[in-house]
Amino acid sequence: MKFKVSAQLGYAAKSTGTIILNIHALRTERQKVLEETFTITPQTDAEELITATTNNRFIRFDIKEPGDYNITYDALVDNYFEVHNYKKYTDISISNLHPDVLLYLSPSRYCQSDKLYRLAENEFGNLANNYNKAVAITKWIHNHVEYLSGSSTSETSAYDTVAQQAGVCRDFAHLGIALCRALSIPARYFTGYSYMLIPQDFHACFEAYIGGEWLLFDATRLSPLNGFVKIATGRDAADASIASMFGDINNTTIKVDCQFADEGEFSPFYHYPSVFDAVTYM
Amino acid sequence: MKFKVSAQLGYAAKSTGTIILNIHALRTERQKVLEETFTITPQTDAEELITATTNNRFIRFDIKEPGDYNITYDALVDNYFEVHNYKKYTDISISNLHPDVLLYLSPSRYCQSDKLYRLAENEFGNLANNYNKAVAITKWIHNHVEYLSGSSTSETSAYDTVAQQAGVCRDFAHLGIALCRALSIPARYFTGYSYMLIPQDFHACFEAYIGGEWLLFDATRLSPLNGFVKIATGRDAADASIASMFGDINNTTIKVDCQFADEGEFSPFYHYPSVFDAVTYM
Amino acid sequence: MKFKVSAQLGYAAKSTGTIILNIHALRTERQKVLEETFTITPQTDAEELITATTNNRFIRFDIKEPGDYNITYDALVDNYFEVHNYKKYTDISISNLHPDVLLYLSPSRYCQSDKLYRLAENEFGNLANNYNKAVAITKWIHNHVEYLSGSSTSETSAYDTVAQQAGVCRDFAHLGIALCRALSIPARYFTGYSYMLIPQDFHACFEAYIGGEWLLFDATRLSPLNGFVKIATGRDAADASIASMFGDINNTTIKVDCQFADEGEFSPFYHYPSVFDAVTYM
Amino acid sequence: MKFKVSAQLGYAAKSTGTIILNIHALRTERQKVLEETFTITPQTDAEELITATTNNRFIRFDIKEPGDYNITYDALVDNYFEVHNYKKYTDISISNLHPDVLLYLSPSRYCQSDKLYRLAENEFGNLANNYNKAVAITKWIHNHVEYLSGSSTSETSAYDTVAQQAGVCRDFAHLGIALCRALSIPARYFTGYSYMLIPQDFHACFEAYIGGEWLLFDATRLSPLNGFVKIATGRDAADASIASMFGDINNTTIKVDCQFADEGEFSPFYHYPSVFDAVTYM
Known part of the structure; x- marks a missing residue:
């Protein structure tokens, strides 16, 4: 079954630091991520962490200067139960x-x-x-x-x-x-x-x-x-926390959505x- | 109804200090203490504390030298419920x-x-x-x-x-x-x-x-x-704790008894x- | 030294109930309450509780119908330390x-x-x-x-x-x-x-x-x-809590004041x- | 540096159940297990668990009937820091x-x-x-x-x-x-x-x-x-607990030893x- 999911997160950074997010749809045998976009504004490099102990998808990025940061994640996912x-x-x-x-x-x-x-x-x-x-x-x-x-x-x-x-x-x-x-x-x-x-x-x-x-x-x-x-x-x-912040960084907004995106009812x-x-x- | 009650408590004192006991039968309108003996071995002076806030019967005595102390309390009580x-x-x-x-x-x-x-x-x-x-x-x-x-x-x-x-x-x-x-x-x-x-x-x-x-x-x-x-x-x-000890004093033994001491069954x-x-x- | 003190408390009662306040200046040998007014709006009878165990001044009153209640306490106090x-x-x-x-x-x-x-x-x-x-x-x-x-x-x-x-x-x-x-x-x-x-x-x-x-x-x-x-x-x-509420009653506002009211500096x-x-x- | 280590553990099982031990010397690049024996008395099959998330060496075995069980572990280990x-x-x-x-x-x-x-x-x-x-x-x-x-x-x-x-x-x-x-x-x-x-x-x-x-x-x-x-x-x-017991099983004895087994001082x-x-x- 297909779903469109999205998350928008805002952060106010008073210092430099690092954020690790765990909001990406998991990739498993039964859950395929068909499309996916992830953006940070202002533009910031991010990497997906690969660990030996879990397949949770952690995204890490640095806050190189204080300020407001907005994260947007959108995905089209096909899974079955x-x-x-x-x-x-x-x-x-x-x-x-x-x-x-x-x-x-x-x-x-x-x-x-x-x-x-x-x-x-x-x-x-x-x-x-x-x-x-x-x-x-x-x-x-x-x-x-x-x-x-x-x-x-x-x-x-x-x-x-x-x-x-x-x-x-x-x-x-x-x-x-x-x-x-x-x-x-x-x-x-x-x-x-x-x-x-x-x-x-x-x-x-x-x-x-x-x-x-x-x-x-x-x-x-x-x-x-x-x-x-x-x-x-x-x-x-x-x-499995949604976000871990290192530095003087606070979450300011959070908006989540999940829509049915498949045929039929x-x-x-x-x-x-x-x-x-x-x-x-x- | 009459009951005979007794308590024997042992304490090992490694320092001087003070003990406050709360083992005496309460005196109330419905509970009379007919007879009562309280002894500390070796012989030690003790006082019953009278407080404004409670009629619980606290007994305070000083441990003036380290050693073993034995407390014996016996009472004949008549109460009714x-x-x-x-x-x-x-x-x-x-x-x-x-x-x-x-x-x-x-x-x-x-x-x-x-x-x-x-x-x-x-x-x-x-x-x-x-x-x-x-x-x-x-x-x-x-x-x-x-x-x-x-x-x-x-x-x-x-x-x-x-x-x-x-x-x-x-x-x-x-x-x-x-x-x-x-x-x-x-x-x-x-x-x-x-x-x-x-x-x-x-x-x-x-x-x-x-x-x-x-x-x-x-x-x-x-x-x-x-x-x-x-x-x-x-x-x-x-x-309402049975005993409070101030100093390096430990309870070693405790023996309690309560017997029916009235006529009939x-x-x-x-x-x-x-x-x-x-x-x-x- | 004289002080004028005041407290204004607001309560929203969604049910009937009882409130016990502890905001009155204590009366002690060293603290005299020279003047004092206490009002509840809408007008509500209140009693000062006298207890055997404390001389804290508890005021109890019933909330007989749901609604908003405002309490005002003013006092002129003379105390010395x-x-x-x-x-x-x-x-x-x-x-x-x-x-x-x-x-x-x-x-x-x-x-x-x-x-x-x-x-x-x-x-x-x-x-x-x-x-x-x-x-x-x-x-x-x-x-x-x-x-x-x-x-x-x-x-x-x-x-x-x-x-x-x-x-x-x-x-x-x-x-x-x-x-x-x-x-x-x-x-x-x-x-x-x-x-x-x-x-x-x-x-x-x-x-x-x-x-x-x-x-x-x-x-x-x-x-x-x-x-x-x-x-x-x-x-x-x-x-010594300022207020105890029994019933579906919530504190909405609180305003406190303390002014020096004596001669000199x-x-x-x-x-x-x-x-x-x-x-x-x- | 070489060390001889040993552990002896006793268990009293009042029911059937399972025990998982974590007492085996870890095998790492810097720690070699040169010799090792592990016995359960009465004789009981045990397996070493291989997990994706840790290289700790967990040993699992079933208690198939109530009784007393003794575990002995001996190893000669060469490690360097x-x-x-x-x-x-x-x-x-x-x-x-x-x-x-x-x-x-x-x-x-x-x-x-x-x-x-x-x-x-x-x-x-x-x-x-x-x-x-x-x-x-x-x-x-x-x-x-x-x-x-x-x-x-x-x-x-x-x-x-x-x-x-x-x-x-x-x-x-x-x-x-x-x-x-x-x-x-x-x-x-x-x-x-x-x-x-x-x-x-x-x-x-x-x-x-x-x-x-x-x-x-x-x-x-x-x-x-x-x-x-x-x-x-x-x-x-x-x-990293030494032992996890499932069932009505209690640890009764524990004896551990570690000896220097290398040349020199x-x-x-x-x-x-x-x-x-x-x-x-x-």
């Missing part, structure tokens, strides 16, 4: 998990799974399998946590969200990840453009590794699961707990 | 609460009610009145939190216990207090000797102010509500959520 | 502290002295006496913590301020209190009107109990120590570490 | 850092550099270059933090250690990493066997990326910088702040 049925499948034991997946079992900065395992066991431990557990976790978060702009900060973690019961998409995702890991289900953070999200913004949700696939869960229920253009995955928001797919179908992008 | 029925009663609005009670609405060190109000509202906000809410809170804690020695420290707060779901009597009490206050129900910490508690130790639970009475709740369900000899009340454990009274009766000591 | 010299004095041992003062040795919500005693010992433990320690603590905070509006929240505690090194007057006060208590110096929170504070606002600082007096310290150095009109004291901000007195003089109001 | 002089060198700007190094600039679970940047700037911001800063950080930690077994837990982070000023090698390392990153110096966690460490145990310290090399720093000063056999590196202890090299030499292993 699959919907699998998880009524009958077999959990993968830890001893059979691919080594690259084990990383996503560990607690991380915002997902202190080691401190939430009793909660996870008490609420979800008796469910039949990892799919049921992940679905129940997503539902529990949706029911217990209020989506409330401004209720959390960049320091808020899953541990806080359990107690405070309010947050934004990032907090919903962190809590989902932490509860999955507490039950030995690998889980990771996912950022992307999101069609039909109101208001438009970068969105975050989480993927759980179930039956050999990374399944997508969104406890906010704010956008259809089949309307995403993936930007990045990571252990939590610390691995878009048929939104939301996950309902009663259904055994789940969406996977990769 | 009342069992009231709360099927029909009227909640007291904040505007009618006695000023001395308002203090117990504020968040405190271990009871961060200001950070738990969404949880409290979500779980208990719809219940009919403060009695029902306090009963439901007690039941919820009993069902969600595991009593587990060593699972918490002196820094553990209600905020932690919500996430970690394990603790000791002190943690159960703090969580009960925090959730009550989050719903504008005054609540305070209570320490005492506790008949039939196994193993014998100082016990902590909480009182909620409902219908003009301080009602006793024990989310641990480890001892009968009518088997207490009250030592102290306060905002939380910071106000002791008939243990545990609170059950289905019943509208509640125990009040004062 | 004393300046004592602490070059030669004797520390009071814990065994000789008045029982009512012991309370201010304990850790509290925002002042976790029990977690900061190594820091306190390492930085200040070798100083000659409690006066020198309190002066050094005040200076250390001034040098290490940046005064920065918006850098802290109502949840920020002394523990956080040690690491984050930024805060507002409340945070400076909490850290001072915590470090004093960690060294067994009783310390308490102080709120007041403050002449020459720019911009005008309620101010917070701390008092340490030294040589039998409560001495005033202000690590922010933002206002003269002899320009205060005392509102309240307490263990920390939890005991006001001669501002700031504390300098090299001097052995200290200010006490009570 | 270099001592470079950093009197004259050029800091690498963020825009020139290798992409794989950027990861080590981000805050992580135990190293909240984003919350400590004012502290870092205030204490070290004025120093001439990254080498001087890293040396000063190491010295500052050594002077401010007490090495005290049992003073911290697996949840203790750099943020805590700043306030509590006590910890073990892991805490010293986390604080060093966090302060480096707060100054935009890449830093990572390092675990290893350590010759002359008393008592023998796994040791942790940190590496800072300076002038294109990973330099080794040990704020504990408990062992010579040239006596290490490297096991793992990572963002913090969450990436071992000449211990400790870092002194006045010297511009630094050790790098890789």
Whole structure:
């Protein structure tokens, strides 16, 4: 399915410095970037970083003099998701998990799974399998946590969200990840453009590794699961932040858009707990 | 009802210093101390502190030379509790609460009610009145939190216990207090000797102010509500700690006992959520 | 010395509820309230609460219908402070502290002295006496913590301020209190009107109990120590908050003023570490 | 230089499960594993995991029935370190850092550099270059933090250690990493066997990326910088834990040894702040 996505970011630099952005659509087997433009005004050289540890697309550029900088990113992306049925499948034991997946079992900065395992066991431990557990976790978060702009900060973690019961998409995702890991289900953070999200913004949700696939869960229920253009995955928001600024540089504006750009009608797919179908992008 | 209570505490002092104990049975209208002995070995002068702000019985004494010190406290206490029925009663609005009670609405060190109000509202906000809410809170804690020695420290707060779901009597009490206050129900910490508690130790639970009475709740369900000899009340454990040591002084041993010392049979009274009766000591 | 103080507070009530204010000038031996008016618009009955545990002046009133409410407080206050010299004095041992003062040795919500005693010992433990320690603590905070509006929240505690090194007057006060208590110096929170504070606002600082007096310290150095009109004291901000609202009620505006209203010239007195003089109001 | 290292670990398994160990000597250009044996009693199959993101050597094996398990690891390792002089060198700007190094600039679970940047700037911001800063950080930690077994837990982070000023090698390392990153110096966690460490145990310290090399720093000063056999590196202890157990499995014993096994005399090299030499292993 084709989507047109765009992001416009403004920065006020009071000093020289460096910015690293992570707003480019990911290139994967299932997501092709058909067209893409990236401009910085005033014109500034930028490089795409290639790392050994992740295929997230980090763009680095230097701010060589103080001033206002505007970034524009536009892309036409073609991706496809699959919907699998998880009524009958077999959990993968830890001893059979691919080594690259084990990383996503560990607690991380915002997902202190080691401190939430009793909660996870008490609420979800008796469910039949990892799919049921992940679905129940997503539902529990949706029911217990209020989506409330401004209720959390960049320091808020899953541990806080359990107690405070309010947050934004990032907090919903962190809590989902932490509860999955507490039950030995690998889980990771996912950022992307999101069609039909109101208001438009970068969105975050989480993927759980179930039956050999990374399944997508969104406890906010704010956008259809089949309307995403993936930007990045990571252990939590610390691995996939939209922008890192080094120097006295502040973000001033942010504008995001995601449009359906394919033939036919878009048929939104939301996950309902009663259904055994789940969406996977990769 | 008469109880014989005793406490034996050992301290190793590597320096001179001061110890303040709070182990004496409280003297109230409903609790008479019939006999009482308090000794320090080697013999040391001690004074009972009289303060303007609390009638808790603090005993202060100086450690004038390093060494081992043993404290023995024995008392015969006669107290009575009342069992009231709360099927029909009227909640007291904040505007009618006695000023001395308002203090117990504020968040405190271990009871961060200001950070738990969404949880409290979500779980208990719809219940009919403060009695029902306090009963439901007690039941919820009993069902969600595991009593587990060593699972918490002196820094553990209600905020932690919500996430970690394990603790000791002190943690159960703090969580009960925090959730009550989050719903504008005054609540305070209570320490005492506790008949039939196994193993014998100082016990902590909480009182909620409902219908003009301080009602006793024990989310641990480890001892009968009518088997207490009250030592102290306060905002939380910071106000009612068994011992405060100033200097290089450590507690080495602790032994506590509480025996029924009245005629007839002791008939243990545990609170059950289905019943509208509640125990009040004062 | 006479000061005219005033406060104007606006509240938007979306529900009925209750407000408790703590903005009235304290009445003490050394602070006389000569004139005072307090009005609520629209007209609303209010009562001053008399409690057994504090002489802070809490004013309680009910919001009987939703709407906008404006509070005006004006007072003419005559107080005097004393300046004592602490070059030669004797520390009071814990065994000789008045029982009512012991309370201010304990850790509290925002002042976790029990977690900061190594820091306190390492930085200040070798100083000659409690006066020198309190002066050094005040200076250390001034040098290490940046005064920065918006850098802290109502949840920020002394523990956080040690690491984050930024805060507002409340945070400076909490850290001072915590470090004093960690060294067994009783310390308490102080709120007041403050002449020459720019911009005008309620101010917070701390008092340490030294040589039998409560001495005033202000690590922010933002206002003269002899320009205060005392509102309240307490263990920390939890005991002395300007306003507590019960119901869906929000503060919308706040305006504070403090003018010198006596004959002659006001001669501002700031504390300098090299001097052995200290200010006490009570 | 050749070292013989060994580790013996005991586990009590009350259930089936999986253990992942990270105790094998790392294989790098500068560290050769000459001989190595690894046994599990009772005999159990184990596999070495190969991951895309790290060359740490994780060993995974299943516990197929409850019981006691003993692990023995022995190795003969030949490694070499270099001592470079950093009197004259050029800091690498963020825009020139290798992409794989950027990861080590981000805050992580135990190293909240984003919350400590004012502290870092205030204490070290004025120093001439990254080498001087890293040396000063190491010295500052050594002077401010007490090495005290049992003073911290697996949840203790750099943020805590700043306030509590006590910890073990892991805490010293986390604080060093966090302060480096707060100054935009890449830093990572390092675990290893350590010759002359008393008592023998796994040791942790940190590496800072300076002038294109990973330099080794040990704020504990408990062992010579040239006596290490490297096991793992990572963002913090969450990436390099000695053992991860899945199931009801507990570690019961741990015994570690590291002996010099080369010709000649071992000449211990400790870092002194006045010297511009630094050790790098890789």
